[in-house]
Amino acid sequence: MTALLPPPRFGGAFRTDVRARAAYAEGAGIYRILPDAVSLPETVADLERLVRWAGELGVPLVTRGAGSAVSGSNVGAGVIVDLARMQPVALDVDPDRRRAVTGASVTYQTLANAARAHGLRLPPDPSSGAFATLGGMVATNAAGARSVKYGPIRPWVRAVELVTADGESCRLERGASAGAAGALALVRFAGQAAPAIARSRGLIDERFPRTRKNTSGFALDAYSASGDLVDLVIGSEGTLGIITEIEWDLIAVPGHIGGMLVQLRDLDALADVVTALGRLEPSAVEFLDRSFLEVLPPAERPAGAAVLLVEFEAEDARQLRGRVGDAVRAVDAWAEDVQTALSEAEFADLWRLRHAASPILAGLPDSRRSLQVIEDGCVPLDRLTAYLRFVRARASDLGLPVVIFGHAGDGHLHVNVLPDVDRQGWEDAVGALMTAVTDEVLRLGGTPAGEHGDGRLRAGLVERLYGSDIMALFALVKAAFDPRGILNPGVILPEEWAPLDQLKAGPHAVPLPPDIAEALRTLERSAGYGQSRIALADRN
Ligand SMILES: Cc1cc2nc3c(=O)[nH]c(=O)nc-3n(C[C@H](O)[C@H](O)[C@H](O)COP(=O)(O)OP(=O)(O)OC[C@H]3O[C@@H](n4cnc5c(N)ncnc54)[C@H](O)[C@@H]3O)c2cc1C
Numbered sequence: 093m094t095a096l097l098p099p100p101r102f103g104g105a106f107r108t109d110v111r112a113r114a115a116y117a118e119g120a121g122i123y124r125i126l127p128d129a130v131s132l133p134e135t136v137a138d139l140e141r142l143v144r145w146a147g148e149l150g151v152p153l154v155t156r157g158a159g160s161a162v163s164g165s166n167v168g169a170g171v172i173v174d175l176a177r178m179q180p181v182a183l184d185v186d187p188d189r190r191r192a193v194t195g196a197s198v199t200y201q202t203l204a205n206a207a208r209a210h211g212l213r214l215p216p217d218p219s220s221g222a223f224a225t226l227g228g229m230v231a232t233n234a235a236g237a238r239s240v241k242y243g244p245i246r247p248w249v250r251a252v253e254l255v256t257a258d259g260e261s262c263r264l265e266r267g268a269s270a271g272a273a274g275a276l277a278l279v280r281f282a283g284q285a286a287p288a289i290a291r292s293r294g295l296i297d298e299r300f301p302r303t304r305k306n307t308s309g310f311a312l313d314a315y316s317a318s319g320d321l322v323d324l325v326i327g328s329e330g331t332l333g334i335i336t337e338i339e340w341d342l343i344a345v346p347g348h349i350g351g352m353l354v355q356l357r358d359l360d361a362l363a364d365v366v367t368a369l370g371r372l373e374p375s376a377v378e379f380l381d382r383s384f385l386e387v388l389p390p391a392e393r394p395a396g397a398a399v400l401l402v403e404f405e406a407e408d409a410r411q412l413r414g415r416v417g418d419a420v421r422a423v424d425a426w427a428e429d430v431q432t433a434l435s436e437a438e439f440a441d442l443w444r445l446r447h448a449a450s451p452i453l454a455g456l457p458d459s460r461r462s463l464q465v466i467e468d469g470c471v472p473l474d475r476l477t478a479y480l481r482f483v484r485a486r487a488s489d490l491g492l493p494v495v496i497f498g499h500a501g502d503g504h505l506h507v508n509v510l511p512d513v514d515r516q517g518w519e520d521a522v523g524a525l526m527t528a529v530t531d532e533v534l535r536l537g538g539t540p541a542g543e544h545g546d547g548r549l550r551a552g553l554v555e556r557l558y559g560s561d562i563m564a565l566f567a568l569v570k571a572a573f574d575p576r577g578i579l580n581p582g583v584i585l586p587e588e589w590a591p592l593d594q595l596k597a598g599p600h601a602v603p604l605p606p607d608i609a610e611a612l613r614t615l616e617r618s619a620g621y622g623q624s625r626i627a628l629a630d631r632n
Contacts (some may be wrong), residue, residue, distance in 0.1 A: 096129045096171070096623070099145030104133040104177060105626070106618075114604040116627035118343075118612045118619060119166035121549060122285050122463050124596035124604070129171045134179055136261055136336055144259030146578045154580055155330035157197065157228030159240065160220045160621040162464040163547025165232070165583045166328040171590070172365045173334065175227060176624060179564055185210055192340040193367060196227025201341070212342040215242035219447075219544075223622035224535060228337045232308050232482070235328030235543040237376040237403070237446075240501035244305060244543065246326050247313060251309065253337035257574040261336070265418040275331070279559060281321070281572035288568055289316060292561070296533065299562050301468045301507045301539045304502040308541040309584065310569050324569060329545045331582040332573040346405035347410040349436040351376070352419060353445070355396030355429040362398070368422045368499050369402055370473075372415060376403035377501030378446055381480065384497045395443070396428045400500060401446060422525040446497075453495065454617040459514040461597040465522055465549065466529040470504040471544030482532045483507055490521045505541040513597045523592050548582050552589030566601065607632065 098106035107113070112130045128151075133139040144152050152170025163223050181195040183202065187210035188307040194203050194217075200214070200221035207213050218224055219237040224234065235244035250267035262275040266342070289296070293316050300306065300313040307327050314323040326331055341372045351374070351582065354491065356365065362379075369377055378401040385393050393397060402419055406412035418434050433439035453462050471479045498505035509525060511518040530553055533540050537556060555563045563585075570577070570585055581587055595601060596612075604612070611628050615621065 096151065099133075099141050100495070102131070102133070102141055103135060104131060106131045107626070108489070108631075110260065111605055111608060112607040112626060115612075115625040116156065116159070116172040116618075117167065117602065117604060118596050119161055120616065121162040121164045121547065122465060122596060123167050123594050124166045124601050125169060125594050126602050127172045128336045130174060130626065131171050132174045136178070136255065139173070139178070139334060140261060140334065141258040142173065142259060143255055143578075147257060148369045150576060151578065152581050153578055155230075155333075157225030157335050158199070158621040159625065160224050161228060161232055161544065161547065162467060163541070163544045163549045164549035165545055165580060166228075168548070168580065168582065169567050173262045174626065175225070175334075175336075176626075178336065185212065186343070187212060190342045192342055193357060194226050194338055194340065194535075196225060196337065196631055198226050199270065200226060201222050202220045202540060207342050208345060211345055212344050214248055214340055216245050216248065220619075220621070223619070228339055230335055231328060231330050232545045233543070235305060235499075237378050237499060239305065239543075240377055241373065241497060242562075243374045243513055245596055246311070246323065247624065248341050249322060249326055249338060250338040250341055251550050252322055252325055252335050254333040254335055256306045256333045257579050260296055264320070264325060265339075266318070266320045266322055275337040277573045278321070280575070281569070284472045285565070285568040285572045289565055299558050301557065302537060303539050303542070304473070304474055305470045305504055305542040306539040307543055308482065308539050308550065308557055309543045309546070312562070312564050312565060327545065329547060329583050330532065331570065331583050331585070332579065334579075338414060345377075348406045348409055349403065349439055350406070350412045350416055350432070350434045351401065351403040351439045351442065352433065353394070353431045353442045354400040354402065354423050354427050355394050356398045356400065357426055357428045358397045359477050359480060362424040362476045362480070362500065365400065365423055365426050366473060366476065369400075369419060370501060371424060372404070373418055374402050374419070375405045376401065377499070379500035379505070380445065380496050381496035382483070384449055387452050387495060388445075392445070392448060394429075399445065400519060401443060409434070431452050449495065449497070450619065453508065454619070456519065458508065459512055461513050462508045462510055463522060464506050464527045464599070465509055465591070466540075467629055468506065468542045468544040469529065469533045469538055469540055471533060471536045471538030473503040473537040473609055475505045475538070476500065476505075479532065479536055479538065480505060483529055487525055490525050491524055492521055502542065503538070519592055519595075519598065526591065529573070546584045547615050549591050551582060551584055551586035554584065554586070593632060
């Protein structure tokens with residue numbers, strides 16, 4: 093293939109050398125795909141030029157934040173668009189209006205620190221917040237432990253600035269009419285997609301899963317409810333436009349935080365315990381399965397079938413004591429042991445358990461890879477135990493170790509599969525597990541993508557979840573925003589779907605310069621997604 097030439101008058105870096113391409117060949121998920129080029133626009137005008145050029149040549153663009161998304165949406169053939177060098181980088185907190193404006197490349201943690209200085213916060217806090225960019229979080233509708241009380245990122249986004257697939261900038265703001273006189277994408281949307289969606293409200297209501305979280309497909313349910321186009325862009329994984337700036341709603345940091353660690357006697361009552369706790373409005377109900385606890389050193393390993401970490405926020409110490417006391421009584425019948433924490437520091441000590449397994453999993457030998465293929469299933473709360481038991485049993489039948497944890501309060505489980513990649517046939521076993529678990533999630537009325545999106549990994553499952561009529565509406569949305577199909581093709585809407593091809597593990601992985609392959613592996617093991625990939629390419 094002839095190397096691509098940079099777009100005319102493009103002010104940023106445009107690299108086609110193999111080191112730069114290799115540095116962006118992997119994200120946090122299972123894939124390794126060598127892009128054709130890497131671009132680092134420095135201004136919105138550069139970005140607009142890049143997108144217009146891509147449209148003329150039909151070149152795919154894969155927008156990139158920190159590369160920490162796990163569903164394969166941040167890698168692909170075509171040109172990677174790394175927004176890390178975009179200037180100026182907005183980071184303004186308005187304490188009086190409880191609002192913030194940030195550039196897309198600002199990390200969650202940076203905004204959290206800036207907001208905290210004013211006693212404010214953005215409540216849905218993903219555990220990747222130290223490195224995940226706010227643009228990436230909007231594009232995936234990211235969530236976190238506190239989403240059980242505050243929802244995912246969606247309700248906290250007031251407005252986004254977007255470069256559309258036509259290379260035009262536009263602002264989408266809640267409550268403001270997008271207007272037929274706006275950017276071409278909005279005109280097309282108003283003409284073709286909006287009337288069809290309006291006619292299909294009943295169908296949308298019927299077909300979207302009744303789960304507390306869902307990031308599969310385009311959010312027609314949220315858009316139908318609000319009428320705000322920003323709701324379609326949230327969670328669209330770089331397929332409808334490139335976000336350059338975001339306006340946020342913030343709230344006050346809580347006065348007091350505390351909670352408890354519950355060792356559950358058995359799993360039968362999991363849904364009942366979680367439902368009972370839900371009535372007390374906890375700010376987190378996290379679940380650590382026995383498979384997770386077994387990874388911990390024996391001295392740190394709690395007893396019981398599983399552990400729940402439950403957090404409460406309160407205005408004062410008395411209220412907190414009351415809430416934790418109510419929660420202890422609520423779980424009493426099912427608990428083997430309960431430890432309580434009546435201050436933020438004490439609770440942080442209990443919460444340490446939630447992070448204790450990651451370094452251990454990261455240190456597994458090279459032959460034992462932690463793969464995310466069924467990592468994001470979310471089911472109605474009353475089916476959580478059935479789902480958990482199914483995953484455990486099927487993985488065991490297939491000889492695949494798994495580590496399970498998650499956001500029990502939302503009926504949402506993360507499952508890391510740990511195949512021995514030196515074992516013959518491991519890919520077939522992983523494929524069989526993915527098929528079986530997907531069938532079960534759908535049978536239980538759940539979604540395979542609670543908070544990580546479809547990406548490339550699950551694009552071929554979207555039609556199974558929603559049916560062909562909703563797929564036709566998704567296609568109308570995509571055609572309005574991206575008629576030439578240049579923005580992240582193969583993500584959400586499938587092209588040739590082969591979810592377990594182009595893996596980063598195993599003998600068929602595309603070869604990379606050895607030092608870059610090693611650096612990417614180290615980055616994965618240390619969750620070092622904040623590291624600049626272009627700097628990694630240039631370090632020798
Ligand atoms: C250790 C670890 C813990 C995690 N914990 C959580 C968690 O608690 N909750 C959670 O929800 N997720 C979690 N994730 C997944 C991941 O961090 C989130 O999906 C995050 O939102 C991705 O942000 P990013 O900047 O890395 O985006 P990337 O991975 O770079 O991109 C993600 C998607 O967004 C698109 N995109 C990125 N920036 C833009 C933009 N400016 N405009 C348009 N599209 C864009 C990309 O094309 C891609 O489709 C975790 C991942 C890891 C590795």
